[in-house]
Amino acid sequence: MTADVELDALTVRFGTFTAVDKASLRIGEGEFFSFLGPSGCGKTTILRAISGFIDPSEGAIRIGGQDMRGIGANKRPTALIFQSLALFPMMTVAENITYGLRVRGVSKAVRAKKADELLNLVALGDQGGKKVDELSGGQRQRVAIARALAVEPQVLLLDEPLSALDLKLRQHMRNELRAIQRRVGITFIYITHDQGEALTMSDRIAVMNAGRIEQVGDGRSVYTAPRTAFVAGFVGENNAMRGKVSLAADGFAVVETPLGPFRGTNPLGLAPGAPAVLFVRPEALHIGGGENICEATTTEVAYEGNLTHVGLRTDAGSHLLVLLGGGETRAAPALGARVGLGFAAADATVLPPG
């Protein structure tokens, strides 16, 4: 069984500090949904409010259409995977996994069967009798997942569970988490500050900053069509050029920057005279010509095989980053070389400054 989760103007205040400010969105049944944002943006607070450890100051949380107000953490159809995993050190792996069933009064025989089933699901087969302290980081991760799934939650909440693992294992676990989610088919709500995790795993992402939800969308739209300067800057690398809108027509705008006038898409319909920032992805900047052109001096060239990062300084003193891929890498400029850069207007986004 799975359920949808609805946040309705959810607000959480601690004293005078507002941790979450009027967050509203609907997470669909069986969706893999991520909250992405820097630490302190309120994403963990939202998760703890959904799981029932924090009472909202205002607004409502509905799971499967039912208002959760007044329902304790132990009565909600959710299960939480903690950042520290919070495995019980005094219990074996199997006891950990079936703890939720034990407190529901499920018989020992049924528990043992369920433990085997879940251990197989997370590929821990014969490890049920071990103590938690004997496991590796990845194995603990799996135990935490199995323990949460054992109570058959309608919604699984994950609080940066991969942050303690090293890079290689983290990438491996991403695929595995996604596979488990497809298999069990319930709603996953995932908290992370790592955009790579959010982009690779999620059906949809909510980008958060300072207690507010900045943008909700699938990975592609959040990356290619940011709607706020924060999202443009936080999700992936971006070159930002500040200026003022001088012309706006047909969904495009011209921004007067210290490097000259540049044209880009104008998704929010900024009017002439408005302060604006024009964002261009490093991979959208090309050496040589283009619709928008400027010049800069090469300060850094980092060759990575399939990719080359080129750092440049403009005459106005700002820094630009260019990412050369495929055949372009052969055309990488020498250090100190003066190069002309260009980009297509369709690849640039004009947004109000954050």
Next chain:
Amino acid sequence: MTSHTIRRAMVGLYLVLFFTYLFGPLVIMSITAFNTSPYPAIMPFEGFTLEWFRILFNDKDMIIGLHNSLKIGVLVVLISVPCGLAGAMLMHQVYARARSFYYLIVVSPVLTPGVIIGISTVIFWKDFTATTGASFLYDGIILASLGQSSFISAYCMLIFLSRLQRFDRALEEAGLDLGASNAQVFWHILVPYLRPAFLSAAVLAFLSSFENYNTTTFAILAEKTLTTVLAGRVRQGSTPAISALAVTIIAVTVAGTIIYELVKRREDARKAATMRRAQDAERLEMAAT
């Protein structure tokens, strides 16, 4: 001789002197327990005897006192461990402005002389039991237990506090999240986590109670414990039977210490093995990904 060897020799000399001061008196007293001389002495060593132990074990007052001491010890464990646990658990929850005041109150018995605790216990309970009509509580065994519990609970609280400090609150939340009630979280997660602390608190409470004199001598009223009987005997005069008691206590203590050490070693070995297995698992995992 270099200055280094001089320093080493001085440290060695100091250690020898320190431990001579620590153990010398106890060793000398222990030897007197086996001397036939009717007055505790080591020289002249008139002859080896176990007579003083026979006298000691047939001393009726001592036996009654021991009996009472054990009773009080058990009562003190039963009062102090729960009180200390509750005191420690409340420390993190008590209203923030009242916390230092609360701490001051519950830790004050540690810094109060034992005689004062004994005196105040008798004064309060004498009046309290008389007014409330519960005069059956005005009993030496009960008063001594209550008086000792006043400061032994604080010892227990300090033990629980230091263990709780390392407790990951997320464990409690994980229990709740999986559907456990507060009581289930308490019994399934907190209590097992605190098990070592329960053990040390209970042992410390019992031993502190057993050897206590200052508080007990006031609170015991007409009853007697091993220490009060002993104090009476010592005041009457010196006899090697008292030394024999010391030898018995020392023997029990040393045996206890050795058992504790063995248990601890086994535990350490187990922990090291667990850690090794976790490292092996980690290595296997790195190889697999």
Next chain:
Amino acid sequence: MLASVGHPFVIALPFVVAAMFWYIARRERALGLIQGPTFFQRNGTAIGVFLLVAVMFWAVFLIVLPQLFMVELSFRPKLPPSATGGPRDVYTLQNYHYFLFGSPTSSAEWNVVHIKAFFLTIFASIMVTLGNFALCYPIAFYMAQVAGAARVRFLLLLLITPYWVNEILRAFAFRVIFSTSGILNKILLGSGVIADPIDFLGLDIGMYAGLGYAYLLLMVFPLYNAVENLPKSQIEAARDLGAPWWHIHLFVVMPFAKPGIASGCTLVFMLTSGALAAPMVLGGPRSLWFTPIVYDRFYQAFHWPQGSAYAFILLLTCVAFVMAVMRIGKLSLGEITR
């Protein structure tokens, strides 16, 4: 003022204070200054009730009320039970007056014996405390910074063991050594150093040796814990900079170990000044120590109000000592009692 009003007032006091804090906390929660689950939401009803009842019983009935009753009694006259609550049962300072000036019928101007015993106790306790510190600091430092792990464990076991032999037996061990027919006199007589036995106990030498011995271990442990946390690199750095050894101890190790020093000194002072066993077992008939006098007020003179007054005086002294240590070391209570 009639003393019959005292008890209801004293009993109500802790409950009123607790209720006051509870009321303020509720107000702040209503105003949104306190967040999170309430006490009973967090603990559940059963555990919540257990916590409150256990702490209430301990803090109120075992700690606060006995102390308050003792203080209250110290301001009352000694009366036969029939006169208690009667017109003669009024608050008075006569018990404290007695401590200073003795019985109204005595001719002496001051209660010299008791006052002298009191100050001697304080002075001797301070001396014992300092002596213990000097004796224990080296071993604490040795264990914490010099010795290897296995040796430290062995030394700790050695240190703990004598502590479980009770105070009276430890004092008795010193009597075996110091009494007129004791081991020390036998040795001195036998070797011809002296012709007649020396009355070590009458000279209070036995008592001071026993007092110094009794609480040695309560000095070692806090010192050891504090010095152990000092990173070895700090000492090495100081040595590297050419600091002489005494300078390192005085200006590097001791300031760092301040909470441990304060903790050890407080415990030893409190226990020594309140010691009963060593003075009773080792004191001669003319020995002066304050606690046996307090004991006698209760169980020889049967003058409980007076005994309470004496106990309160001792308690105030200990409080003053703790506060002085906190002030000198700029420490909080939590740092002293870990």
